[in-house]
């Protein structure tokens with residue numbers, strides 16, 4: 544059958560008709576909200592390139608998490624900005640490090656939300672790279688030990704899930720075996736499996752104070768033109784024990800989200816990164832875009848592409864907009 548028997552517009556006539564045939568529905572259940580934690584008490588500093596996003600001390604984070612829980616968001620992911628950085632990222636796996644303290648503050652406030660942690664070394668390294676550096680090279684194998692130690696220390700402070708974002712080879716296996724050896728067999732790993740070397744991380748690096756002091760991250764993060772390689776990365780992480788697979792960034796990589804979701808059928812996460820957030824915020828502030836509509840359209844697109852989980856700085860706003 545063709546026109547005039549078929550008229551596609553019949554089912555678009557009004558909002559109730561559209562609701563009935565809507566294929567993708569986004570829910571607050573899909574969100575993870577990223578938070579940046581700093582030392583001290585009573586600290587809440589807005590990140591200039593990410594309006595509405597703050598660096599917060601553990602006590603402020605715990606309060607903030609009450610609000611996030613009340614909105615129905617299932618979890619947060621923590622990033623830490625330590626007091627001091629060094630060449631061994633010692634703040635990353637310090638029992639009383641910034642992230643460890645924030646986890647305890649959230650848990651002590653009897654919040655039942657999931658507390659995830661980003662497992663990486665870049666925020667804790669004086670050079671800002673995600674692994675140990677010798678003679679200008681980011682070394683893989685010796686970084687694994689520090690990453691595994693970091694993951695274990697997050698879990699011992701109370702984290703419910705760890706999310707390695709460093710892109711060293713073999714880190715999921717290293718983290719899995721360290722967690723298992725220390726008795727944390729039931730803690731899942733969400734791996735940043737297909738993490739691209741992206742310019743969209745710009746504002747995050749201001750937020751996390753993790754700009755590399757030399758070079759860039761292209762020797763470990765993925766080359767943006769590659770898609771088949773993302774499938775290999777995801778397959779390896781699954782082999783190594785990842786429970787959830789992430790693609791990052793989201794919007795410019797929705798083809799990858801779709802491929803990974805279809806190929807593996809694993810819970811798939813998309814990270815709607817800082818640059819994606821800041822672009823919308825900046826354009827909305829100028830009155831060039833309708834923020835609510837653009838955000839909801841973008842988040843829905845991520846879900847339509849196959850994402851089950853969306854990490855997004857828009858989570859709180861979107862929770863309020865979802866009907």
Ligand code: PBG
Nearest residue numbers: 663665708743744747816817818
């Ligand atoms: C740490 C890390 C980064 C992001 C998440 N974890 C930055 C990077 O790799 O440079 C980016 C998040 C964002 O841009 O919102 N390695």
